[in-house]
Amino acid sequence: xxxxxxxxxxxxxxxxxxxKPGIRYNPNRVAHNLNKLGLGYFSPFxxxxxxxEPAKQVREILTNTLLPxxxxxxxxxxxxxxxxxxxxxxxxxxxxxxxxxxxxxxxIPLLGHPFPDSVDGHSKPYFAENxxxxxxxxxxxxxxxxxxxxxxxxxQNERVQKFKDRATAAEKEGDSEKAEKYRGNAEMFxxxxxxxxxxxxxxxxxxxxxxxxxxxxxxxxxxxxxxxCGISPLFNVAVNPLIQLFKPVSPLAWFPIVFVLxxxxxxxxxxxxxxxxxxxxxxxxxxxxxLWPTLINTAVGVASVDRDHLNVAKVLKLxxxxxxxxxxxxxxxxxxxxGLRLSIGVGWMxxxxxxxxxxxxxLGKFVWDMYQNxxxxxxxxxxxxxxxxxxxxxxxxxxxxxxxxxxxxxxxSI
Amino acid sequence: MSAYFEAINLGxxxxxxxxDAVIVDGFELTMKKGEFVCVLGHSGCGKSTVLSMVAGLNxxxxxxxxxxxxxxxxxSPDRGVVFQSPCLLPWMTTWDNVMxxxxxxxxxxxxxxxxxxxxxxxxxxxxxxxxxxxxGELSAGMRQRVGLARAFALSPKMLLLDEPFGMLxxxxxxxxxxxxxxxxxxxxxxxxxxxxxVDEAIYLADRVVxxxxxxxxxxxxxxxxxxxxxxxxxxxxxxxxxxxYRKQLISFLEERVYLLDSPSNxxxxx
Ligand SMILES: Nc1ncnc2c1ncn2[C@@H]1O[C@H](COP(=O)(O)OP(=O)(O)OP(=O)(O)O)[C@@H](O)[C@H]1O
Ligand SMILES: [Mg+2]
Numbered sequence: 253x254x255x256x257x258x259x260x261x262x263x264x265x266x267x268x269x270x271x272k273p274g275i276r277y278n279p280n281r282v283a284h285n286l287n288k289l290g291l292g293y294f295s296p297f298x299x300x301x302x303x304x305e306p307a308k309q310v311r312e313i314l315t316n317t318l319l320p321x322x323x324x325x326x327x328x329x330x331x332x333x334x335x336x337x338x339x340x341x342x343x344x345x346x347x348x349x350x351x352x353x354x355x356x357x358x359x360i361p362l363l364g365h366p367f368p369d370s371v372d373g374h375s376k377p378y379f380a381e382n383x384x385x386x387x388x389x390x391x392x393x394x395x396x397x398x399x400x401x402x403x404x405x406x407x408q409n410e411r412v413q414k415f416k417d418r419a420t421a422a423e424k425e426g427d428s429e430k431a432e433k434y435r436g437n438a439e440m441f442x443x444x445x446x447x448x449x450x451x452x453x454x455x456x457x458x459x460x461x462x463x464x465x466x467x468x469x470x471x472x473x474x475x476x477x478x479x480x481c482g483i484s485p486l487f488n489v490a491v492n493p494l495i496q497l498f499k500p501v502s503p504l505a506w507f508p509i510v511f512v513l514x515x516x517x518x519x520x521x522x523x524x525x526x527x528x529x530x531x532x533x534x535x536x537x538x539x540x541x542x543l544w545p546t547l548i549n550t551a552v553g554v555a556s557v558d559r560d561h562l563n564v565a566k567v568l569k570l571x572x573x574x575x576x577x578x579x580x581x582x583x584x585x586x587x588x589x590x591g592l593r594l595s596i597g598v599g600w601m602x603x604x605x606x607x608x609x610x611x612x613x614x615l616g617k618f619v620w621d622m623y624q625n626x627x628x629x630x631x632x633x634x635x636x637x638x639x640x641x642x643x644x645x646x647x648x649x650x651x652x653x654x655x656x657x658x659x660x661x662x663x664x665s666i
Numbered sequence: 667m668s669a670y671f672e673a674i675n676l677g678x679x680x681x682x683x684x685x686d687a688v689i690v691d692g693f694e695l696t697m698k699k700g701e702f703v704c705v706l707g708h709s710g711c712g713k714s715t716v717l718s719m720v721a722g723l724n725x726x727x728x729x730x731x732x733x734x735x736x737x738x739x740x741x742s743p744d745r746g747v748v749f750q751s752p753c754l755l756p757w758m759t760t761w762d763n764v765m766x767x768x769x770x771x772x773x774x775x776x777x778x779x780x781x782x783x784x785x786x787x788x789x790x791x792x793x794x795x796x797x798x799x800x801x802g803e804l805s806a807g808m809r810q811r812v813g814l815a816r817a818f819a820l821s822p823k824m825l826l827l828d829e830p831f832g833m834l835x836x837x838x839x840x841x842x843x844x845x846x847x848x849x850x851x852x853x854x855x856x857x858x859x860x861x862x863x864v865d866e867a868i869y870l871a872d873r874v875v876x877x878x879x880x881x882x883x884x885x886x887x888x889x890x891x892x893x894x895x896x897x898x899x900x901x902x903x904x905x906x907x908x909x910x911y912r913k914q915l916i917s918f919l920e921e922r923v924y925l926l927d928s929p930s931n932x933x934x935x936x
Contacts, residue, residue, distance in 0.1 A: 567723070569741070583755075
């Protein structure tokens with residue numbers, strides 16, 4: 253009883269501290285900023301913290317949370333039913349549980365094992381090295397690779413130490429030539445890195461790196477050309493047919509051409525470099541396909557800059573560089589970013605296909621390899637990859653959305 | 667008295683699908699240096715057309731405009747323009763909006779001098795506290811203050827204002843008329859201002875120019891406003907001449923505007 257009294261007392265004291273002027277928490281402002289950052293889901297929470305119509309906020313949170321959860325549950329149900337129906341001799345549509353196992357390498361306890369064979373096939377110690385994860389699963393494979401790498405570096409260190417010891421021994425004997433040789437050996441071993449297999453997580457990073465390169469190059473090409481199209485009707489007339497012609501071309505058609513280009517233009521890098529030719533090929537295909545939305549939106553944005561703003565430039569007799577930099581570009585930023593957002597979406601979609609064709613070590617390669625395996629476990633890993641690809645695509649889109657909102661100024665014409 | 671500004675037989679014809687539309691024809695006006703002229707006329711008669719031709723933002727079809735001895739061609743900072751919507755650049759702060767023009771006109775001045783100019787004009791229009799704000803954060807009246815500061819900061823030969831206070835409420839309008847007069851009293855720029863508001867015209871102008879109705883609008887009547895400056899709004903209201911001017915202007919706009927033949931009608935009849 254007394255405890256509860258103390259509780260309420262401290263609570264009200266907290267509340268007072270909370271409302272002190274200076275650190276006033278403005279729920280509306282926080283909610284507005286969250287919306288602006290594409291985190292609208294959390295704005296009712298922010299309002300709830302500020303005690304702004306708590307009942308309404310709780311209702312909103314519940315609807316925003318429960319409805320998607322229900323929809324997801326229905327989706328899982330339909331998926332499970334489909335998985336139990338669609339079966340061929342060699343492979344089936346993996347169930348949600350199998351997909352979970354394919355990612356984590358651990359069965360969900362009460363559901364029984366989704367791949368009884370894969371447990372029977374291996375002896376206990378093999379599992380033990382992978383923290384009890386099935387090494388054929390995504391996480392199990394990653395854990396195994398990590399263990400291998402550790403083992404490799406331990407033995408490497410031993411070897412390096414051995415040569416260093418020999419070098420000091422030789423030095424003591426006064427044989428500086430030998431000591432030099434041993435020291436060189438030690439250095440050579442120390443500089444080596446582990447060349448293991450790429451894990452799923454490496455492949456995610458490589459995919460992100462690839463799209464980043466493709467997207468940045470595409471942006472650097474598309475925005476200047478788009479600006480030229482927008483300010484010069486003549487230039488626009490000249491290049492518009494080309495744009496319309498190349499815009500609808502599939503990445504699969506671009507691939508062979510880009511492949512020739514990269515084979516011609518890029519020397520074969522050492523095998524342990526991440527800058528493989530395949531990466532550039534893949535990035536090139538992404539670039540060619542994600543160029544167009546930015547280009548077209550930039551052109552439209554530049555061509556439709558508010559007359560009033562252009563009049564300002566005219567009255568002030570701004571030079572062309574200032575006109576572009578201070579007026580035309582800022583005014584068309586919202587549309588440019590709309591284009592960039594579309595571009596990154598297209599690029600990410602194209603990337604998987606490009607990775608498959610180019611054999612770039614990204615997510616597309618992962619999907620391709622698993623497809624080649626052809627068994628249910630591999631198919632389940634593809635399903636995991638589908639979720640990851642979707643999730644990253646969503647994330648990229650959100651980032652661009654935030655940028656888009658940041659550059660869009662509230663309309664100032666009264 | 668020599669003319670500082672002169673519009674000679676100024677005319678504008680638009681090509682439309684249904685033939686040529688003569689909007690303005692034979693617009694003649696001379697102004698002395700430092701004169702403040704208000705242009706009154708019915709909506710759509712072509713006031714903005716005349717002003718934008720003078721500003722160099724709209725091509726002149728016939729005639730010419732001479733300012734300070736030279737014929738005007740393209741738009742230039744020697745004619746500061748203030749529109750009904752202030753046309754500020756929303757991605758720049760108040761300060762940068764004014765500085766953009768100052769940089770163009772005072773490119774030979776030092777950075778410090780340019781800063782002083784911007785600061786001076788923003789302070790005079792009462793925006794000392796809003797220099798680092800973006801237009802989106804300002805009220806309509808404040809934005810138009812920036813518009814005025816931007817135009818005056820160019821130290822133009824002539825000031826062109828197109829219904830600058832048309833969208834403001836009465837009180838804000840009074841405030842801004844005051845701001846405009848204060849600025850104008852310091853520099854005595856030659857100014858042409860379009861307005862729909864008879865009281866505003868009388869309060870601000872040395873002469874009120876009334877345009878006939880379009881098509882082929884031109885100058886109908888000109889009324890000299892003989893009040894000495896600086897003017898006080900309340901004193902003005904009590905002056906018997908005020909009522910007289912008002913009557914003159916309104917009766918023109920209500921009656922005579924329709925009776926006057928435009929020159930093109932005459933030539934057609936001839
Ligand atoms: N590009 C154009 N082509 C054809 N007619 C035009 C064009 N631009 C303007 N006009 C016509 O010219 C006439 C005069 O327009 P203007 O904007 O100068 O009128 P205004 O006197 O400023 O009117 P308001 O008081 O409403 O601002 C209008 O009837 C308009 O329809
Ligand atoms: Mg007008």
